[in-house]
Amino acid sequence: MSTTREQPIFSTRAHVFQIDPATKRNWIPASKHALTVSYFYDATRNVYRIISVGGTKAIINSTITPNMTFTKTSQKFGQWADSRANTVYGLGFASEQHLSQFAEKFQEVKEAARLAREKSQDKTELTNPALSITSHQVLPSPIISSNGPGEDKLFRSQSADVEITTEKERLKKMLSEGSVSEVQWEAEFFSLQDNNNKLVAALHEANANVDQWKKQLAAYQEETEMLRQRVAELESQGAHDSSSENNKEELSQTLEELELLIKAKDEEIQMLKSQKCGRWEAEGEREETLQKLQACNAELERRLHLAEQTLAETLAEREKIQNEVTKVAEIMDVKIFELSEIRQGLAKLVESN
Numbered sequence: 001m002s003t004t005r006e007q008p009i010f011s012t013r014a015h016v017f018q019i020d021p022a023t024k025r026n027w028i029p030a031s032k033h034a035l036t037v038s039y040f041y042d043a044t045r046n047v048y049r050i051i052s053v054g055g056t057k058a059i060i061n062s063t064i065t066p067n068m069t070f071t072k073t074s075q076k077f078g079q080w081a082d083s084r085a086n087t088v089y090g091l092g093f094a095s096e097q098h099l100s101q102f103a104e105k106f107q108e109v110k111e112a113a114r115l116a117r118e119k120s121q122d123k124t125e126l127t128n129p130a131l132s133i134t135s136h137q138v139l140p141s142p143i144i145s146s147n148g149p150g151e152d153k154l155f156r157s158q159s160a161d162v163e164i165t166t167e168k169e170r171l172k173k174m175l176s177e178g179s180v181s182e183v184q185w186e187a188e189f190f191s192l193q194d195n196n197n198k199l200v201a202a203l204h205e206a207n208a209n210v211d212q213w214k215k216q217l218a219a220y221q222e223e224t225e226m227l228r229q230r231v232a233e234l235e236s237q238g239a240h241d242s243s244s245e246n247n248k249e250e251l252s253q254t255l256e257e258l259e260l261l262i263k264a265k266d267e268e269i270q271m272l273k274s275q276k277c278g279r280w281e282a283e284g285e286r287e288e289t290l291q292k293l294q295a296c297n298a299e300l301e302r303r304l305h306l307a308e309q310t311l312a313e314t315l316a317e318r319e320k321i322q323n324e325v326t327k328v329a330e331i332m333d334v335k336i337f338e339l340s341e342i343r344q345g346l347a348k349l350v351e352s353n
Contacts, residue, residue: 006049010105011038012098016052016059017090027090030059037091037102039109046116048109050089060089066114070106078103199293206286217272224265231258 013034017027037052037060052060062082070080078099079090093099234254 006040006042008038009041009109011036012102013037013094014098014102015092016054017092019088019090021087030054034094035059039105046120048113048116061085062089064106064109064113066110066117068106068110070103070110072099072103075099080106199289199296203286203289203293206282206289210282210286213275220265220268220272224262224269227258227262227265231255231262234258 014037015034016030016037018030020026020028031054035052035054037050040049040051041047042049048064050060050062050064051058062080062085068080068082070078072078073090075096076093076099077090078093079088081088091099091102093102234251
């Protein structure tokens, strides 16, 4: 794309979506992050385009025509249909102001495209006299100038077309709003589920540390108790064996060693008790974490119930819309049949005139 030929006239950032070609209802995100979306003007061809590039791939390449319409489906979401690309583009903005600016620029570019088309048609008529004469000869149509039933039938056919178009736009808007609401509820549900899994993992880790500390403390207490019993046995042996002086000295030395060992074990027990206080604090934190987890689970269940209720309401609304679409289709069939009769009548009227 040459910079001298095509220049950007407006740029913004938005999340880009495309309609699902299979269902024609759900949105498919075109990228994981927000992209730059720009209006470009091609001075050589007098054409306006909307372009967005993700990496080396053109996500949006849509030529603006006077027949296009940009629709705001929510406070931060808008969409338009491109018949040439055979798709519907959706843009999610960071604020309502960005959406309004994009919509206003879309209307300006659309009007500029219309004027450019009219100017191009005027140039074509001026450069081709035969076409200009033919077009002026066709203008005074006997259908429009005739008085009587012909004018009434023409007016009714035009109003029927306008009514059908308006009804189609209204149904498209309702369907797109329902799809966006479903996507938002699903995203919130998965976020809550991820937070719940993280809290459960942290709780399991805290429980494993507490169990290890408890086992270590029990081992130290068991070893201390065995040493105390050994001291008691040695003391009883010393009382019964008072006749042997050597045994007394050995016993005294052994007692001193055992007392030193007991003193060392007592110090270890004191240290373990201080660590136990820290473990009690960990127990308190574990209880607090458990309470938070329970509260989070309750909130998750509440939101899940609300999401299910909203989804049920959305499905009911969608069924209602489908019923309305069916009714509109029947009305359209009737009106198309009326239009065919009107056209046949107009054709007969033209032939008779």
